[in-house]
Amino acid sequence: MWASGSASATDRPPRSFSENLHMLDARHVSEHLDEVRAQLARRSPDDAALLDGVAELAKKRRELVQKTEKLQMERNAASDGMAALAKSGDREAMQARREELKKLSDEVKRGETALSELEAAISEKLLGIPNVPHASVPDGKTDADNPVLRVVGEVPKFDFKPKAHWEIGEALGILDLDRAAKLSGARFSLLFGAGARLERALATFMLDLHTREHGYTEVYPPFMVKAEALRGTGNLPKFEADLFKTYRGDPNDKDALYLIPTAEVPVTNVHAGEIIEADELPIAYAAYSPCFRSEAGSYGRDVRGLIRQHQFDKVEIVRFCAPEDGPAQLELLTGHAENVLKRLGLAYRVVEHVTADLTFSSTKSYDLEVWLPSQEAYREISSCSWFGDFQARRAQIRYRPEPKGKPRLLHTLNGSGLAIGRTWLAILEQFQQKDGSVLVPEALRAFMGTERLVPAK
RNA sequence: GGAGAGGUGACCGAGUGGUCGAAGGUGCAUGAUUGGAAAUCAUGUGUGCGGGCAACCGUACCGAGGGUUCGAAUCCCUCCCUCUCCGCCA
Structure with missing residues (x-):
């Protein structure tokens, strides 16, 4: 009676979330786009269309996360250096370094802002997509x-x-x-x-x-x-x-x-x-x-x-x-x-x-x-x-x-x-x-x- | 509604600008000890995201959101919540 999900569910378990398919998180959607689209299509073509763009946004997000985290890492390392400088009491060296770091810091902030905007856009999109029907649900139009x-x-x-x-x-x-x-x-x-x-x-x-x-x-x-x-x-x-x-x-x-x-x-x-x-x-x-x-x-x-x-x-x-x-x-x-x-x-x-x-x-x-x-x-x-x-x-x-x-x-x-x-x-x-x-x-x-x-x- | 005090990890609680994901304690887990247990000792013990087969690495999170700063749990602003006293009230 209970068909247990579709075959690809077992092919490759998603890394970060539960193994089942009744989920619409960005990672799952972008890694199993066609499959999720097919599932939503069982509800209606309009619902399947809601997926348009999700995978692209998710990919963009991943790139931005990596870029931003790398900048954060640089900034954090630099801050540790500043702490050492502060201890040594070399005010001039600190002043000079401060100028440089200001630029890096601004860059980090731009990345963080862009990332949070992108994440907000993704979740707004995902929040509007309905759940997928379980494999055991019969097809029907009304x-x-x-x-x-x-x-x-x-x-x-x-x-x-x-x-x-x-x-x-x-x-x-x-x-x-x-x-x-x-x-x-x-x-x-x-x-x-x-x-x-x-x-x-x-x-x-x-x-x-x-x-x-x-x-x-x-x-x-x-x-x-x-x-x-x-x-x-x-x-x-x-x-x-x-x-x-x-x-x-x-x-x-x-x-x-x-x-x-x-x-x-x-x-x-x-x-x-x-x-x-x-x-x-x-x-x-x-x-x-x-x-x-x-x-x-x-x-x-x-x-x-x-x-x-x-x-x-x-x-x-x-x-x-x-x-x-x-x-x-x-x-x-x-x-x-x-x-x-x-x-x-x-x-x-x-x-x-x-x-x-x-x-x-x-x-x-x-x-x-x-x-x-x-x-x-x-x-x-x-x-x-x-x-x-x-x-x-x-x-x-x-x-x-x-x-x-x-x-x-x-x-x-x-x-x-x-x-x-x-x-x-x-x-x-x-x-x-x-x-x-x-x-x-x-x-x-x-x-x-x-x-x-x-x-x- | 008025006045005051606070919100830190499973819980209690320290921490007022860098060495803090965060002392110490409790709890929990594993190991040692024991005939077994208690007690004791040792070690470990958050979540998300990104990378990695993995070990692990990176990053973010100290009520929420914004700001200052090279750097914020720590300073400033706004909001939310909790507690105490007063007022009102089913």
Whole structure:
């Protein structure tokens, strides 16, 4: 099932970075240009074109590094000479030498400046290039090509026309989209009574399942983060328009914070810049958070109901592991997300993203799609992804394979476990009854204190 | 928000212009000693980049960014963060 990279992966291991291919660092790209181009072409021709110029820049950089370091070496040697002169107290000799060294020093500075500019240009280019698909990912042009891997649970049959969740929710008096719009505009929601309680129950239920049965450590992260954190996960620089940005006084504040689009961002960056010992892996975190998305470019889609909101709740599961464990960890994590649906008794299916449907940072992804009777369709409720070392490189998250060994980039994974708003609406739709009530899933009854939602009188 | 003190290697901590990638200690690793362990002694112990088959060599990094200087962990500027006291506050 898992084709392990392409043949050239083993031909010649790259010197400075991890051996796998899910990486876009300048050295790897310039040494395996055709191969990386072919991999990106599986996503789209446009993505492959993003590589243009990278190899040349990398080569230029190497030359400049060598030139500059040679100058630095000369300068350092000369400075040692000056130290000796200073000791001898020969002021005139020092003065003369100083003139000469000034020139050398200026040259060093020019080199250093040119080098840092070039490196900035390279990293700007690389930051805009998406991850390469894993060899096992099927080719495809749109999400319609995504293969269905399995269908789980029984799609409910109704002897009446099933209502949409917003109709059910409003009739029960637990959902009020009109008043939400009064407060905050379109794509916000307002829950009352059992509706609000259901939202809270789902968050608690999911966190309990992941922490007690799946071995995750619960994390409560900040809901606002720096641009740096978003760069680590791959949301920036390319997807700024999808985010809500906050500022204090100055709209152009360099240190402006962003509202998180998912807990993936703060939780993945928990270990940014760190070196983790091998015996600490895998690390597994589960976090509840609200998520904020501007939904730019989605006008006209899912305008009704709770499917697509500017603010929604989600429990996110995140894993850090050694590279060789990546594939197995993706299966494991996906299973954990699926368990939530199974425990709730919701009918769903699992699809795999084809190459063209992969998100920017992902090397392989599965979506869990829940059945929505009102739409007679499966809709995404969780996306489970393996990022290879793509995020780890951007956020500099490494581990030490051997106690004294060289650090290597680790692999990151995450998945929704699950999107709470969509779970909420799926429960209303799948468990709706002819009389307008909604059966509460067994697993939630203790939290909800009832087995049935009925209109508040 | 006001006043003050600080940010140095895994940790503690010295270092106010050249001999500092950085004393000393702790921790850790290896070896010696021991029946075994403790204690003791010796040696070693950061990361990135460039070169090299390698041993290794070079270079950069002492919160971040800029400046002064032939030369900056050390001097100057800006910013960030932490701590203490005061004020305010869920």
